[in-house]
Amino acid sequence: MAVRSNFVWLTLALSLSDLSCNASPVRQRAAVPDGFYAAPYYPTPYGGWEDSWKDSYAKAQALVGKMTLAEKTNITGGSGMFMGNPCVGNSGSAYRVGFPQLCLQDGALGVGNTDHNTAFPAGITTGATFDKDLIYARAVAIGKEFRGKGAHVFLGPSVGPLGRKPLGGRNWEGFGADPVLQGIAGALTIKGVQEQGVIATIKHFIGNEQEMYRILWPFADGVHAGVGAAMTSYNAVNGSAASQNAYLINNLLKDELGFQGFVMSDWLSHISGVASALAGLDMSMPGDTQIPLFGGSLWKFHLTEAALNGSVPVDRLNDMATRIVAPWYQFGQDKNFPAVNFHSYVSSEKGLLYPGAVPVSPIGKVNWFVDVQADHGSVARQVAQDAITLLKNDDNFLPLSTKSSLGIFGSDARVDPAGPNACGSRACNKGTLGMGWGSGVANYPYFDDPITAIKKRVENVKLYDSDDFPHTLTPSPTDDDIAIVFINSAAGENSLTVEGNHGDRDNDKFSAWHNGDKLVQKAAENYKNVIVVVHTVGPLILEPWIDLPSVKAVLFAHLPGQEAGESLANVLFGDVSPSGHLPYSITKKENDLPDSVTKLVKEIIGQPQDTYSEGLYIDYRWLNKQGIKPRYAFGHGLSYTTFNYTDAHIKIVNALSSALPPARQPKPSVAILSTEIPPASEAYEPADFSKVWRYIYSWLSKSDADKAYAVGTSSSSKSGSQIYPYPEGYSTVQKPGVPAGGGQGGNPALFDTILELDVTVQNTGSRHKGKASVQAYVQFPTDSEYDTPIIQLRDFAKTKELGTGESETVTLRLRRKDLSVWDTQKQNWVAPGALGANGKSKRYIVWLGEGSDKLFTRCFSDTLVCERGVEPPV
Ligand code: BGC
Numbered sequence: 001m002a003v004r005s006n007f008v009w010l011t012l013a014l015s016l017s018d019l020s021c022n023a024s025p026v027r028q029r030a031a032v033p034d035g036f037y038a039a040p041y042y043p044t045p046y047g048g049w050e051d052s053w054k055d056s057y058a059k060a061q062a063l064v065g066k067m068t069l070a071e072k073t074n075i076t077g078g079s080g081m082f083m084g085n086p087c088v089g090n091s092g093s094a095y096r097v098g099f100p101q102l103c104l105q106d107g108a109l110g111v112g113n114t115d116h117n118t119a120f121p122a123g124i125t126t127g128a129t130f131d132k133d134l135i136y137a138r139a140v141a142i143g144k145e146f147r148g149k150g151a152h153v154f155l156g157p158s159v160g161p162l163g164r165k166p167l168g169g170r171n172w173e174g175f176g177a178d179p180v181l182q183g184i185a186g187a188l189t190i191k192g193v194q195e196q197g198v199i200a201t202i203k204h205f206i207g208n209e210q211e212m213y214r215i216l217w218p219f220a221d222g223v224h225a226g227v228g229a230a231m232t233s234y235n236a237v238n239g240s241a242a243s244q245n246a247y248l249i250n251n252l253l254k255d256e257l258g259f260q261g262f263v264m265s266d267w268l269s270h271i272s273g274v275a276s277a278l279a280g281l282d283m284s285m286p287g288d289t290q291i292p293l294f295g296g297s298l299w300k301f302h303l304t305e306a307a308l309n310g311s312v313p314v315d316r317l318n319d320m321a322t323r324i325v326a327p328w329y330q331f332g333q334d335k336n337f338p339a340v341n342f343h344s345y346v347s348s349e350k351g352l353l354y355p356g357a358v359p360v361s362p363i364g365k366v367n368w369f370v371d372v373q374a375d376h377g378s379v380a381r382q383v384a385q386d387a388i389t390l391l392k393n394d395d396n397f398l399p400l401s402t403k404s405s406l407g408i409f410g411s412d413a414r415v416d417p418a419g420p421n422a423c424g425s426r427a428c429n430k431g432t433l434g435m436g437w438g439s440g441v442a443n444y445p446y447f448d449d450p451i452t453a454i455k456k457r458v459e460n461v462k463l464y465d466s467d468d469f470p471h472t473l474t475p476s477p478t479d480d481d482i483a484i485v486f487i488n489s490a491a492g493e494n495s496l497t498v499e500g501n502h503g504d505r506d507n508d509k510f511s512a513w514h515n516g517d518k519l520v521q522k523a524a525e526n527y528k529n530v531i532v533v534v535h536t537v538g539p540l541i542l543e544p545w546i547d548l549p550s551v552k553a554v555l556f557a558h559l560p561g562q563e564a565g566e567s568l569a570n571v572l573f574g575d576v577s578p579s580g581h582l583p584y585s586i587t588k589k590e591n592d593l594p595d596s597v598t599k600l601v602k603e604i605i606g607q608p609q610d611t612y613s614e615g616l617y618i619d620y621r622w623l624n625k626q627g628i629k630p631r632y633a634f635g636h637g638l639s640y641t642t643f644n645y646t647d648a649h650i651k652i653v654n655a656l657s658s659a660l661p662p663a664r665q666p667k668p669s670v671a672i673l674s675t676e677i678p679p680a681s682e683a684y685e686p687a688d689f690s691k692v693w694r695y696i697y698s699w700l701s702k703s704d705a706d707k708a709y710a711v712g713t714s715s716s717s718k719s720g721s722q723i724y725p726y727p728e729g730y731s732t733v734q735k736p737g738v739p740a741g742g743g744q745g746g747n748p749a750l751f752d753t754i755l756e757l758d759v760t761v762q763n764t765g766s767r768h769k770g771k772a773s774v775q776a777y778v779q780f781p782t783d784s785e786y787d788t789p790i791i792q793l794r795d796f797a798k799t800k801e802l803g804t805g806e807s808e809t810v811t812l813r814l815r816r817k818d819l820s821v822w823d824t825q826k827q828n829w830v831a832p833g834a835l836g837a838n839g840k841s842k843r844y845i846v847w848l849g850e851g852s853d854k855l856f857t858r859c860f861s862d863t864l865v866c867e868r869g870v871e872p873p874v
Contacts, residue, residue, distance in 0.1 A: 030609050038240035040729025041251035044280040044316060045737070047323045048670045050744055052226060053260040053330060057670070060325035064318060065673050066097045069682035072321040073303040074698040075099060078287025080295065081268075082356030083695050086343035086366055087151060088113070088439070089267070089285045091324070092300070092698060099325060103340045104201075104264070104285065108156030108173045109435060109561060110442035111145050113344035116371040118145060118562065119442045121384045122435050123158060124537065125558035127175030127185050127583040128387035130635075130773040131798040135175075135185050138383050139192025141376040146198045148372030150340035152333055153199045153229055157189040158440065159218035160204045160233065163538070163584060164618050165597050167510070169491040169503030172537035172559055173440040176583025177619040178634065180793045180818075183221035190225040197337070199327045203231035204266055206248060220257055220817075224745025228261040228327030232281070234269045236607070243269050246727070249280030256741045262323040267439075273298040274724050277312045282320040287696045293356050295694040304683045304698050308705060310712035311724035313732055315675040322673075341368035357693045373445060377563065381448075384560035385567035386771065386798075389580035390553070390638040391542075397529065397552035399574025399640060399768075400482065405460040407477065409523055410486035411467050411514065412535055413451045420447035420562075427496040429488065429513055432564045433535035438493025438503070444562050450486065450533070453565030457573055467514035469522030476526075483527040484572075487516030488535040504600050510541040510590055517544040524550040533557055533568065539586045542631055556582070574640060577770030579798070581637035581851065585620050585630040592628050593619075620852045621789035624874040633853035635775050635793070641765030641804070643772040648759040648848060648866035650859035653813075654752045656835045660828055661749035661816060664742030680709035740828045750817040750829055757814075757859055757866075759848055761799050762807035769806075773798045775849055776812040778819065779873055781842040784832035786821040790873050791847055791855070794818040812848070819844055819861075835861050847872065 048057030064072060074092030079101070084090040089104030106112035109120045120126075120142060126135055146154045161168050163177030171177070175185035190200040202222035219230075230253060232242040242248060243265040253259045262282035270276060270284040276298070289296040306312040328334060343366035345355050354361040390398070400406075416422050416431030421444055423430070427437040432449045435441050455461050464470050477483070489512055494503030501507045511517055512534070523530050524545060531553045534540065545551055555578065557568055571578045590598050596613045617625055620634040685699035700708070711723065740746055761772045777791035795818070797810035820829035833844040843862040849855035853874065859866035 030606055032239035033609060033611055036238040038238040038245050038247045039251070040727055041246045041255070042278060042727070042730045043732050043734065044250045044278070044319060045254045046319050046670050046672070046734065047254070047260045047326065049668045050258055050260050052744075053326060056326045056330040057322065059329045060322045061671065061673060063097055063099060063325050064321045067094050067321065069307060069678045070304055070698045071096065072317055073300060073307065075324050076282060076303060076317070076320045077284040077297060077299040077696065077698070080297070080356055080694060080696040081286045081288050081292040082345060083354050083692070085340050086345065087340060088155070088344055091283060099328070102152040102328070103150060104153040104155060105146065105149070105151040105344070106155045107440040107442055108158045109440060110142060111149050111151060111372070112439070112442050114149060114342040115347065115369055115443060116373060116445060117149070117442055118373050118376040118380055119434065119444045120376075120380045121387060121561040121563070122172045122559035123174045123185070124172040124176060124583055125387040125560060126383055127181050128389055128558050128580040129383055129798070130581045130775070130796045131386055132184065132188055133798070134383050134386055135188045136192045137379050139189040140196060141379045143193035143196030143198045144374065145372040145376065146193070147196050147338065148370060149342050150338040151198065152328070152337065153201060154193050155201050155203065155231065157186045157200065157222070158203050159183070159186040159222060160206055162218065165600065166539050166584065166593070167505040167598070167600055169494055169505070170436070170438065170440065172436045172491065178583070178793050179217035180795070181583060182218035184796070186218045187221040187225035190222055190227045194226065194228065194331055197332045199228035199261070199331055201229040201231050201264070202227045204233035205230050205253060206233055206237060206242060216252065219253070220745045223253070223257045223259045224751055226744060228330060230259060230261065230263050231266050232263060232269065234266050241269070241271055243281055244272050244276040244279045246279040251738070254280055255735065256738050257746055258741050258744045260323070260744065261327050262320070268292060270298055273302050274306050274311045275727070277303065277306070277316055277320065278727070278730070282323045293694060295696055297696045300696045300698045301700055304700055305704065305708045308677060308680060308683060308708035308712050309723060310677060313675065314677055315672060315732070318673045341370045343367050354692050354695060357695065360693050380561055381563035381567050384557070384563040385570055385576060387558050387560070387580040388568065388571045388578045389556040389558070389582055390578040391556060391632050391636065392546070392551070392554045393638055394552045396640070398531065398572065400572055402457045402573055404458060405481045406454065406458055406462070407473070407481060407483045407527065408451060408454065408461060408463045408486070409469065409483055409519055410516070411465060412486035412488045413449070413463060413484070414465065415447045415449040420444040425492070425496060427492060427498050429490045429498060432486070433488040433490055433559060434561050434564055435559050436490055436492040436537050437496055437498060440493070446562060448563055448565035450565050450568050453569035454572070457569055467516070467519055469519055469526070473526060479528050481527060482529045482531065483523040484531045484533060485520050485523045486533050486535070487512035487519060489513055489537060489540055491537040505537070506600050506602065510539065512540055520545040520551065521548070524548040531555070535559060535564070539584050541589060542586060543588055546631060556580070574768065576801070577640040577768050578637065579639060579771040579773065581635050581773050582632055583634070585623060585634045586632040587623070587628070587630045592630065593622055616789055621792065624790045633851055635849070635851035636853065637773070637851065639770045639772070640768040641763050641770040643770070643850070644762045644764045645759050645774070645848065645856055646762070647809070648757065648857045648859060648868070650755060650757045650846060650861070650864050650866055652754065652835050652864070653756050654754050656754050656816065656819065656831050659830050659832065660826070661747045664737060664739060664747050667737045677709065677712045680705040738827065746817070747829070750815060750820065752816050753813045754816050754819055754835070755814040755846065755861060756811060757846060757848065758809050758811045759857065760807050760809045761802070763802035763804055766804055769801050769803045771799050771801050773850060774810050774812065775851065776814065777847045777849065777852060777855065778814065779845040779847060780821065781833040781844060784842055786832055788821060791852065793852070794846075814846065833861060
């Protein structure tokens with residue numbers, strides 16, 4: 001039996017490191033700074049009132065109505081790490097009534113821990129395409145692969161972390177350091193995946209990055225797209241762990257954002273029994289206590305007990321179970337959903353059915369090697385190619401001729417000689433960097449590396465397979481010879497350390513790994529013409545070499561997944577023009593950004609606090625406010641051709657007749673199941689059942705069940721507080737709903753299109769075809785009372801490939817939300833500007849450009865005039 005790399009041990013290590021780094025109740029926290037408070041919000045709002053979910057809820061409620069108490073508590077928790085269905089998370093089943101175990105599987109860039117799957121480009125690469133169609137196409141392919149493998153729940157997209165901290169280890173799983181880029185890409189990913197009948201999971205709610213609403217933004221867009229599941233984060237927010245933070249889950253996610261699906265804990269971050277249920281958590285993953293593999297759980301049998309003794313209201317449990325069953329109906333998983341056909345921990349055909357129960361686990365067939373790749377490699381290649389971002393191209397040095405004589409430098413040019421999957425969870429950096437490391441990876445089915453693709457095109461190529469520049473070059477380079485230098489920078493999840501980087505880039509920081517800067521400098525000393533190709537999880541500081549005269553061109557290829565070679569060669573040799581744009585800014589020095597984002601909070605003991613003193617000002621928002629010019633700004637990306645943008649128009653689609661959105665409609669009431677404590681017999685462990693060692697079940701012994709039931713139904717305990725010390729603000733009466741809510745993602749009016757802009761893009765070059773990306777940035781009224789970044793991305797559109805002289809008109813849309821500011825006093829979104837010719841003051845300006853520092857046209861919301869050739873505000 002072959003184990004899938006060292007995943008088992010890595011995951012275990014992960015869990016233990018979570019214990020040491022995250023929200024453990026037994027550890028002492030540093031004090032939460034004054035003024036930060038996780039306000040109570042009870043009870044958990046019911047799901048099922050939103051129109052598009054009503055049918056699924058009706059079916060779900062009918063099914064949950066047939067479940068016994070132990071069946072309901074069974075489906076709300078995992079069966080334990082490495083137990084049962086062989087996915088990274090496996091919920092309990094209620095087979096008697098026809099509800100299966102759900103298979104929950106990583107990762108955000110493809111089906112993880114299996115075979116015959118596609119390893120798509122990472123989120124950060126996908127964001128760099130600035131191409132909605134491609135983002136969606138990747139999601140459709142990912143959704144098909146998850147379904148093909150029998151995985152019900154895709155543990156992605158990741159939109160938190162948002163990229164607030166450029167050195168953060170997991171930014172690459174998401175789409176870029178901007179809430180709108182994350183929001184649009186996350187929502188399209190959810191749509192594409194869920195249309196294939198797979199439940200998407202928006203995560204991690206909410207990262208290291210909460211208390212400002214900008215961070216909530218991509219989650220709101222994801223909920224608006226109808227996401228079926230959400231995962232909480234490991235950290236605490238305002239002093240309360242995210243998995244039991246009633247303000248976050250009950251108030252923000254389920255009330256204000258109107259989330260209709262279920263909320264799961266991140267792996268082993270579930271830290272309380274009753275408190276988390278009351279705070280709105282619906283599923284405990286993978287089911288264990290913080291110390292896994294011993295069959296312990298905070299829910300399952302304990303939740304059964306808590307329902308019987310009255311500490312968790314049956315009403316809440318019904319809602320938890322219904323929220324889990326409803327997405328299963330919503331995405332058609334009740335009909336013809338394939339059985340799980342792979343195993344996360346075993347790569348051979350047969351293996352342990354319950355690896356966590358070794359040595360007593362039975363053995364059986366666990367892998368069917370189902371090939372789900374179809375033609376998805378071409379989608380992966382297109383994304384990788386269209387993400388490649390040309391930062392610099394002196395004298396139009398690129399594209400190259402295939403007659404060139406090339407010296408290729410750096411181990412990043414070729415695949416790891418031990419194979420692309422040699423390191424478990426991709427936790428090493430020994431060849432072309434196609435992805436970061438940790439749970440967000442997938443196995444490569446093959447790896448198309450750059451050197452192979454280059455050699456296919458060019459005869460005269462020599463690879464210097466080292467990260468040190470050779471002492472002698474034979475023959476020595478002529479003036480016409482070209483060096484292509486490959487450098488990289490990796491990051492991943494903190495359970496694994498690679499070359500001194502503990503997940504975050506805390507060792508190499510903003511420098512390329514393996515002394516990459518030196519390699520470029522040396523190449524630039526020896527060659528007249530140097531091209532630098534960078535595979536990276538995020539921004540690097542390029543100052544050590546960017547201005548050297550021989551450094552002619554720089555390409556950021558981000559993290560291309562399996563399709564690193566042809567995608568790059570197509571750009572290098574001009575089969576296509578580069579069309580990617582930076583999903584973050586590249587500063588000249590680290591302290592161009594504030595310490596609160598560039599410094600990693602690092603303490604071995606205690607739970608440190610991370611205060612968001614930069615407010616809304618991350619990335620280009622900070623740089624613009626401080627008047628700091630970065631080396632390359634957010635959104636920057638060159639092409640081999642040139643584009644002209646003419647005929648810009650702005651029109652009002654819907655009136656913005658009031659600063660506040662119209663008052664939300666009263667929340668429709670929903671039918672509920674009986675709230676009576678059920679008979680204890682519904683929890684009795686069956687007499688003839690043979691239990692698997694360490695497997696987590698939801699039954700109680702007869703005596704424990706009877707005892708709990710007696711407590712729950714005694715007249716003294718009915719008043720409630722004797723049973724459990726309920727938190728401040730505890731209530732069981734459903735609230736009418738906060739004013740900012742009313743639909744999925746918030747007040748439905750926030751999603752009304754208010755302004756529509758179009759602009760005609762023409763390829764004005766004479767030699768190359770190419771795609772252009774138009775980005776729309778809003779400038780809020782300068783005379784409003786709100787402090788807003790000077791410009792903020794609000795929409796983007798990419799053209800098709802335009803031949804020379806060809807043009808296309810693209811349309812961009814701004815919704816009420818895009819024109820609003822979160823008012824912390826009013827607790828609502830306020831639109832501070834005016835539309836139409838009547839309001840000369842307080843107008844919005846929408847800037848159109850091909851980068852946050854290349855704004856060429858401005859359009860006014862009041863006069864509805866667009867003009868070119870004006871000085872941009874940044
Ligand atoms: C990660 C999640 C992942 C889960 C399951 C956790 O460590 O934070 O993103 O989905 O593990 O592998």
